[in-house]
Amino acid sequence: MSLPRPHHRLLPATLAVLLLLPLGVRAQGADTPPGVFAFVNVSVLPMEGATEVLENQTVLVRDDRIVAVGSVASVAVPEGATVIDGEGRYLMPGLAEMHAHVPPVAQGRPQEGVLEDIMFLYVANGITTIRGMLGSPYQIDLRDELLAHEMLGPAFYAAAPSINGNSAPSPEAAEAMMRAAAEVGYDLMKIHPGVSRETWDRMVVVAGEVGLTFAGHVPADVGLVHALETGISTVDHMDGYLEAAAGGTPASVDELVAGLNERRMRRLARLTRERGAYVVPTQYLWANLYGARDADTALRLPEMNYVSPQQRQGWRNQAAGTPRLEPATREAFLQARDRMLRILAEEDVLLLMGTDSPQLFNVPGFALHRELDAMSAAGLDNRTILVSGTRNVGRYVGEVLGQDGSFGTVAAGQRADLVLLEANPLEDLGHLTERAGVMVRGRWLDREFLEAGLRAIAAKYPSVS
Ligand SMILES: [Zn+2]
Known part of the structure; x- marks a missing residue:
């Protein structure tokens, strides 16, 4: 089913504002x-x-x-x-959310009003650029509508539906997806886990041919070092760093943390810098995923007022279904992530601000400010944090996406x-x-x-x- 296009897109902005407001509320502000x-x-x-x-x-x-x-x-x-x-x-x-999940739908668009609200939440939080990391065909049009101010929202760079173990079980499948993504006009390819090394290597060659970069997760079979050496442009969630820094394949979180080694952490950070890859840390999400905040507390945060009860319940269910670590193990793990982030910053790796909203307890727009606090708590200085959401973003768009990064x-x-x-x-x-x-x-x-x-x-x- 393909949904009709919203009819109010071409109305003057002030009228669009009136439509946003419930009856009885007078339009305010400019x-x-x-x-x-x-x-x-x-x-x-x-x-x-x-x-x-x-x-x-x-x-x-x-x-x-x-x-x-x-x-x-x-x-x-x-x-x-x-x-x-x-x-x-x-x-x-303006700031940037470099790991946004704009709701994917197979055909058509999300229900009317959904996108308008999400885009408004970004802008109202000072976010003027987003990179969508969960691709869907309608997002190509959405990107253009946003740029033309037909819908109010940030500039949108759209990743294609991801290459992952299910979507690309073979090198041929990955090649076809990469070619199709370039044809359709996506800005980059998203990678999720499960990709074999053989499939990865084919994907890399085709990416070079069609001129599209790839970014996201580091599949286990590929590993961080190979991903960096073959040109991954952003490593999101610091995926693969701790595993690589622990050497080998640790059997548990405790073993992972115990195996970390400062020299290896620095070597990985320097390799990242040499290869010009960017890192999107998403510390706040990881703390949530590992249960650092219980659902009752998280769901009473003021930003929860801006998401639907279904979304809140979905997050409650997700949190309940997540295996819990011992508090000491969790603390050690999250501290190891903070330490890795500090080392990346010390070695002048280019960082990008991002949250993965609306993943667990991450309300679009508001979550970015939680992430800034998390980066600060990890020991990064305010200037480094602000640069990751501003100057580095323009540089990424210009140098990596090959678009206007001014x-x-x-x-x-x-x-x-x-x-x-x-x-x-x-x-x-x-x-x-x-x-x-x-x-x-x-x-x-x-x-x-x-x-x-x-x-x-x-x-x-x-x-x-
Ligand atoms: Zn993602």
């Missing part, structure tokens, strides 16, 4: 289409160069691009520009994906949630608009507290 904007007297976090914060700046935006960044005295505000007061505020690049920093010529904050996030990552507004490819969404949209989503579901 959703201003791309045009000319001036952020005046703002502190800028360029996320590149030696200076962390540029004070008293004016940032000019025209359509979807930043056109000027300079001191208030040096940059004139054009007549007719929408002026946004930047005094006491901080302007930084975003992720605040500079003339960059895509106008911006977050305006009330306080400096380099001092405290918690300031990332004190948003005065978000700009998505030149479209300005102020705080009232974002908060009204969040209230409208929460109003659909029973409150958790």
Whole structure:
């Protein structure tokens, strides 16, 4: 069955806002289409160069691009520009969710409203770029609709339905999938476990021929070192690192942790850097998967107000069905993951921010801020963490996906994906949630608009507290 296309896609943005809200709630705040904007007297976090914060700046935006960044005295505000007061505020690049699962469906699209809400949750959390890692045919159209502002949401880079042990039981099957993915126009190929080494090697050759990169899990038969040496572009969940660093195939989590060795961990990190692969850690998800937070506590977190009771119940069931480790074993394992992440950062491996939402207890958008806390708790400094969600993302899209990667920093010529904050996030990552507004490819969404949209989503579901 193929679902009809939503009819409101071409309506003006303000009308679309009214449709988002339940009856009786008046539209609030502003959703201003791309045009000319001036952020005046703002502190800028360029996320590149030696200076962390540029004070008293004016940032000019025209359509979807930043056109000027300079001191208030040096940059004139054009007549007719929408002026946004930047005094006491901080302007930084929008963040990225580099491991999103946008709901896959075999044919057609998810039920109307589902995608709109998910995309809104990303934007309302300051996320202006996502990489979809669970491919589905409708996502090709979705990507274009998002770029054209027909649906409000982040820029979307779409992985193809994954090559894994079931979908690609032979080299021929993997070859066919890789060729089809390039033909259809996906941005990359997702890898899941179960792929044999022979199948992998064929996939690598064909990927080179069709010009498509591959990323995701490291199949056990392939192993991390071979995956890196053959050009995997992102290793998600730090998949394969601890196994490789423990040497051989440990029989238990305890054995895995006991077998870790600093020299091997550093060697793997250096190999990753040399090969130019990126790592998407997903520490928060792993803590959840290993039962670091019980379901009752997790399901009372404030972000649970933005997901359906079915989703909450699904997570409760998943948590109940997950085998539990001894608390001491779990702690040692999660600490080993943190240690590996620190070593990757120390060896200058390129990190990318990502959560795997909506996997266990990961509410789209909100989960990213949980992940930032987890990266911080692992010992990463705030700048490294912010770079993983901004500058590194533009670099990945430019250098690895071979597309326009001019975003992720605040500079003339960059895509106008911006977050305006009330306080400096380099001092405290918690300031990332004190948003005065978000700009998505030149479209300005102020705080009232974002908060009204969040209230409208929460109003659909029973409150958790
Ligand atoms: Zn995934």
